[in-house]
Amino acid sequence: MRSGGAAPGMAAGAMLKHRRTALERVEKFVSAAYFTDCNLRGRWETCWFKVELSIPPAWAGREVHFVWESDGEGMVWRDGQPVQGLTKEGEKTSYILTSCLKESEPHSVTLYVELACNGLFGAGKGTMIAPPDPNRRFTVSKAELVVFNRDVYELLVDLEILLDMARLLGEENQRSFQALYAANQMVNVCDVTDPATFPAARDLAAAIFGQRNGESQHSIHAMGHCHIDSAWLWPYEETIRKCARSWVTVIRLMESNPELTFVCSQAQQFEWVRSWYPGLYAQIQDYVAKGRFVPVGGTWVEMDGNLPSGEAMVRQFLQGQRFFREQFGRICSEFWLPDTFGYSAQLPQLMRGCGIGRFLTQKLSWNLVNAFPHHTFFWEGIDGSRVLTHFPPGDSYGMLGRVEEMLKTVKNNKDKGRVNHSAVLFGFGDGGGGPTQKMLDRMKRMRDTDGLPRVQMSTPDRLFSVLEKESSQLCTWVGELFLELHNGTYTTQAQIKKGNRECERILHDVEVLSALALAQDSSFQYPASQLQRLWRLLLLNQFHDVLPGSCIQLVVEDALQYYAEIRRAGAQLQEEAVQSLCGDLLQPESGHAEGTLVLNTLPWERTEVISRTGPAGAEVLALVTAPSMGYAILREPLPPPQPVTVVKQEDGSVTMENGVIAVCLDAMGRLTSLRLAHSEREAVADGCCANQFALFDDVPLYWDAWDVMDYHLETRKPVTTLLKPLEITLAGGLRGSASFSLRVGKSSTLTQEIVLDATCPYIRFLTQVEWKESHKFLKVEFPVQVRSTNATYEIQFGHVQRPTHWNTSWDWARFEVWAHKWMDLSEHGFGVAVLNDSKYGASARGNVLSLSLLRAPKSPDATADITQHHFTYAVLPHRGSFQDAGVIQCAYNLNFPLHAVPASCAQCPAWSAFSVSSPAVVLETVKQAEDRPDAVVVRLYEAHGSTAVTWLRSSLPVTEAMLCDLLEQPLAKEPLALEQQGVRLSFTPFQVLSILLVLRQ
């Protein structure tokens, strides 16, 4: 309705108002009954209760609690400060007003209770992972002032532990009978109407708990914990309150339990509490200094372990460790990812580079098919880096301090003959909650009680230090820690995946261009704080329920907004960097464009077809060569060495050829032939079609957004309903293309433009899908004429191989896997790679490479993926190995398009800031150093899996070069030699190196 140019404010001010509609509009905006899907009431909210208490003077000497029970999560505020969380699900329903009422104490107390309209696990209807129900009602069922009978409570805990010992230790164990008979005797001496009989009963229990273990008993390191998902069944905003509620309760428990330790991860959550609850944060800082509130993990959030790029994973640690050092004076020594859905084989090297040699998780206990063979072991990554790894053998990060869990920890421990120590993490988790007094009281009785493992409060450092000492017998696991479950999370919420890949690219490009601008002009203001802000948004969205797509719709909306912000701010920062870097070459505002400036942010020279604005304002194509990490002015457009030809055959098929590859497409857009030009070697398997879409039924057992089960493979239906047959859309020359449309499933449509550019070794598939399915899984398949028992998949700064067969249960359990920008199937001398710009799910079975495109789960987001999608993938046949054929570089090229900007002149010498002499080495990152504004950090990795030596050449005014770790701390006293050819670097397979380059001012 807004006409062009009119300010929205003015238009609104000029409107007539109808009193009734205006009134009702506002009423509906706050209504609890109507339009709650879009009004204020329907948003996540809290409400407040004022509680005025008068404690009767007759209760002098008694312990007085305020008891509150509600099905929403509560927080008690007193004197303007949060003092304790109250959650029924987290077994916290009472706030201690006084442990022994004195006359001098105030008997009238005013409290406020802030109540959230969600439980620990959000506000789903029916099952836990159901989408939030905006009409769900939350009630307060109890608000009382009570006298707490501590003697009875202690007796109850005594009897619980004795009964558990009697039941769980088994009839072959005499301790079981000793515990049982002691409990029986306690019932005999206990007169419930006479508290004077309680001490005798307690003495009987104490006698059992006081009988000590022998030296060999297993030792349990108990640590308070509270896993808080940074967003999941609730939005980010609610997580801030969850942190405060959970952590303030921990502080209260620490005050009265001097032995309690609490392990806490995710710098982002500390940062939230720091900015929203500064009073609470100051108390936390005190307990951190005392070594009892223990920051762990070293990352910004507990991120997904598969999908973030190598650089993004480095930034998780860089942002996290720098935060911990700045706030608490030390970095974390343990990486902590108890709940994430699998762990990349590159992580050990990244951890080592960030000052971490220890890792804790337990998620592999969720494996559907194979039991992981270790609980304490060395984990070795693709480069050979090793880290000491511990899985709490109780298979949980949210234990309750019960006898059963302690016994399971020993019984289940697969390495108990090798090491004698295990972790137990206790405290309600996922939605927060944390430890309770009762958990502590249970474990007090198990400190050293004959028959039970020794249970002592500990810290990750104490546990890992003793494991390190005992590590001589430990086994080693090489390669990825693949989770045999949740394999749908590589595909669910395709817009989040696309946002992640795109924003990783945007921040890469902004950093490269800004660093080059800084190097060329030291007065350039490198946008360090803006980049930190944008990186933190991206890193937050990599949380292990957001990037995997296992979150509610409200979280998806937040995540997409953050990506939009990165795109917006990133575009502006890029423009500023380009302006500074090559301002005199750019077209002035009113001036006339004489040429086109082409910028390349990748570390190799590229010759590609780009689209630019021609003299008449129309889009025109041009073939351009851009130097590595630099720019050139597009001169007289290069003629293609061989133009693309596109020919429609009589049978409706289309052939395309560019002198590099030749393809034949049928009317449904399927590849019936794919060859290298001038070669008879066919890449498509005999009698098969590649670029074949297939739709599968996708109904998992429970975890809808998370899981795709093996049986979905039995429901494959090829997509063959043609809406619009293949038509040529670009006739050839610099670019040829053809388009077609298909119906997918009941009501979805897919339109694809198949594009072949001059000189390009791959053919691109620009795809648009109107997706309206329910519980379906769309993939595209490439049956190829290649035989190999292993396929290769790109991961962070490297690649892994996985089998193409199902010999063993370990092979079969990987029926759906993840990859980054490319996957490849090669035999000696020939292979085919599939590249993509925003997909992560993949598989290779036999000779069929499949890329997973879209899913349609309904929980916890009923609207997941029901929208329009745009994505691109490509297929690349090659001679030789994928390394020698440049598959890695091609996948980068597809993901990092050249930038074309109108220029004021038609000529200038091409300029390259960096180049690398070895094709095995990728220069991934160029950024300003965190602590040295006059230096840049460059990060390179060996990508072929080879030992390589390379020269890093730079035209920047570099005065000193130093190897540094991933936290940018110098690794050696001596700088690297600056030679004529640049800096000489040697790499072992998949090694990542960072170099600090000091610039002349």
Ligand SMILES: [Zn+2]
């Ligand atoms: Zn989690």
